[in-house]
Amino acid sequence: MIKQSVIIVFLSFLFQGNVSSAHVATDSLYPSFFSNEEILKVSLHFDVTTHIRKKSEEYCDGKIVIYDAPADSSTFNVRCRARGNNRKDICFFPPVMLNFKPDTLFTTDGYLAKLKLVTHCVNSKIYEEYMLEEYLIYKLWELVSPYALRTRLLDVTYYDIGARGKNYRSKGFFIEPLYMMTERTNTIEIEGEYFHDAVINSLDADRVAFFCYMIGNTDWRIKSGHNIKFIKPVDDSREEVTAIPYDFDHAGLVNASYANPAEWSSAESVTDRDYTGRCRDYDDNYYQLIKEFMAVEEDVYKTILNFEHLEPRKRKAIYKYVVAFYKELKKPEAFIRNIRSSCMDRY
Numbered sequence: 001m002i003k004q005s006v007i008i009v010f011l012s013f014l015f016q017g018n019v020s021s022a023h024v025a026t027d028s029l030y031p032s033f034f035s036n037e038e039i040l041k042v043s044l045h046f047d048v049t050t051h052i053r054k055k056s057e058e059y060c061d062g063k064i065v066i067y068d069a070p071a072d073s074s075t076f077n078v079r080c081r082a083r084g085n086n087r088k089d090i091c092f093f094p095p096v097m098l099n100f101k102p103d104t105l106f107t108t109d110g111y112l113a114k115l116k117l118v119t120h121c122v123n124s125k126i127y128e129e130y131m132l133e134e135y136l137i138y139k140l141w142e143l144v145s146p147y148a149l150r151t152r153l154l155d156v157t158y159y160d161i162g163a164r165g166k167n168y169r170s171k172g173f174f175i176e177p178l179y180m181m182t183e184r185t186n187t188i189e190i191e192g193e194y195f196h197d198a199v200i201n202s203l204d205a206d207r208v209a210f211f212c213y214m215i216g217n218t219d220w221r222i223k224s225g226h227n228i229k230f231i232k233p234v235d236d237s238r239e240e241v242t243a244i245p246y247d248f249d250h251a252g253l254v255n256a257s258y259a260n261p262a263e264w265s266s267a268e269s270v271t272d273r274d275y276t277g278r279c280r281d282y283d284d285n286y287y288q289l290i291k292e293f294m295a296v297e298e299d300v301y302k303t304i305l306n307f308e309h310l311e312p313r314k315r316k317a318i319y320k321y322v323v324a325f326y327k328e329l330k331k332p333e334a335f336i337r338n339i340r341s342s343c344m345d346r347y
Contacts, residue, residue, distance in 0.1 A: 034150035041067040046080040049162030055082040091121040120170035137248040150176040187231040201240040209277025216252020218265035222347040275339035
């Protein structure tokens with residue numbers, strides 16, 4: 001009996017080392033962060049003072065509390081650092097990379113290791129709107145591609161354990177880790193910044209180009225892997241890779257005050273649509289994608305107009321911006337002539 005008691009105590013200590021929670025860690029997997037559309041309340045405790053002042057890429061210790069219900073929460077140890085090359089320059093409060101300690105958080109989607117947190121950037125209403133509009137873009141991409149990084153909207157309180165001890169509260173969102181998306185889509189990540197044209201799946205690449213044209217985004221490029229990740233099917237012998245877009249804060253749909261068209265674009269403003277996809281000597285992809293985008297038109301409108309976290313006037317403005325894209329699609333020959341005039345000769 002003494003030996004059995006010692007074993008029970010040891011196992012209890014082992015499983016409680018990194019997690020203090022109202023849940024018993026061994027009972028079940030933690031619910032998926034990304035299968036629920038409800039806003040998730042969390043609090044993040046770390047050295048916010050240093051995060052704001054230095055925007056350092058060195059990790060610091062912290063903890064995150066996830067409120068599963070008003071009277072129920074789970075606490076996990078994490079390491080935190082600033083991330084985002086451009087946003088570290090422009091943001092008072094840059095995005096955060098959360099690094100969970102090994103074997104800490106197992107969810108129904110798989111284990112969580114690193115998790116991107118998109119923040120409000122600057123303490124103002126307009127910057128929170130920028131963040132919410134970018135979140136909305138991720139949701140729109142889910143409507144047109146099976147290969148989409150899911151997101152989860154958050155109500156975040158940041159508790160500063162640093163020198164200033166100043167706390168902040170704002171909305172933000174988690175972005176699904178790429179390894180988690182590849183697991184559920186039976187694909188693998190392909191690393192690299194340059195692929196020969198023949199290696200890129202042309203229909204998938206053109207789908208990204210159509211979508212970015214819809215949202216007024218030129219801040220992407222397959223050639224250099226700029227705001228693009230690459231995957232390929234696990235069980236497919238072909239070498240073609242699929243492009244996955246991310247980071248949409250420079251899109252015309254958001255129209256952030258700091259945003260500019262990409263240097264390879266001829267657009268004068270981010271709200272000007274400029275097709276920066278690859279030129280094709282055939283129209284098959286274009287007609288296929290017109291058909292696909294037309295099939296989800298009503299779902300796109302519903303997603304925009306029902307997004308209650310933005311004020312009605314904002315939703316209406318976004319709706320009108322996207323309606324203008326669909327008006328172009330409804331004249332396919334003219335639309336194809338237009339994108340042929342601005343497409344890129346190479347990736």
